[in-house]
Amino acid sequence: MTVQEIRAFNRFYTNLIGALDYGKHLYTPYTLTESRVLYELAHAPRTDAADLRLELSLDAGYLSRLLGKFERDGLVERGPSEEDSRRQRITLTTRGREATALLDERSREAVGRLLAGVPAEEQPRLTEAMRTVRDILGELRPDRRRHGEGPVLRDPVPGELGWIVQRHGALYAAEYGWNADFEGLVARIVADFAQDHDPHLERVWIAELDGRPVGSVMCVRDETPATARLRLLLVEPDARGHRLGERLVGAVVDFAREVGYRELVLWTNDVLTAARRIYQRAGFTLVAEKPHRSYGADLVGQDWRLSLQEGTPK
Known part of the structure; x- marks a missing residue:
């Protein structure tokens, strides 16, 4: 049967x-x-x-x-x-x-x-059924039985830009006590990207593990000519240990080089020690620090920079 x-x-x-x-x-x-x-x-x-x-x-x-x-x-x-x-x-x-x-x-x-x-009320049932089929039959692949499926990086599917906002808000509140101001900032960044971005020069990556999103990062144009900005790096706590942070940052660096940016910059806070170590290993250099109070906490903001190949984005 x-x-x-x-x-x-x-x-x-x-x-x-x-x-x-x-x-x-x-x-x-x-x-x-x-x-x-x-x-x-x-x-x-x-x-x-x-x-x-x-x-x-x-x-x-x-x-x-x-x-x-x-x-x-x-x-x-x-x-x-x-x-x-x-x-x-x-x-x-x-x-x-x-x-x-x-x-x-x-x-x-x-x-x-x-x-x-498909009626809207039936779509969650449909996607859950498809995920179940993939999960069960995916275990039968010999390479995945031996090694595990492992995480992959991909473009976001509909709904996952909202997931980036939600997970940033929830995780940073749980791990650092930041208030809703931070979630609002992430929402504005994501909304700006969704509304107006150049797909040849700007991109979002989702890290997927076992059929679900577990991380994100974004590469967008900076106000400075020929400069890209890395934003919204995130890895779920239960997905850490797969070097996903390094892979996500590496994806941005490779992409920025391929399309011809001259440098890559980012802004972060000193309390994000794991992320800062990833940036350092990728070759970023700390160029400026400034204390500030944001998201209900006293923080030290940091500007990091990575020089890339010569060439201006077309």
């Missing part, structure tokens, strides 16, 4: 979302597999060919040909991994990120059209 139900569900779902004719629905020149590779490259700041083969279960020869096509089309660049010169690191170019952004936009539109027919 279970076998028949799963097969019936597979037929129903693939027909519903048009997975067998991906390009027709998203109006892009990429096949489903090509789109999946681009998605992985966009959502994992440090990806090499071996990672892609493992995550997507692709044949090595097929993946090599596909990446060669992407390289000829100016979508990716290939080079030796910084961690292991025997491995090949794959990074998206500006053109590659534009292509991925288009795919992401079309995919969101397609899912939005699908959900438009």
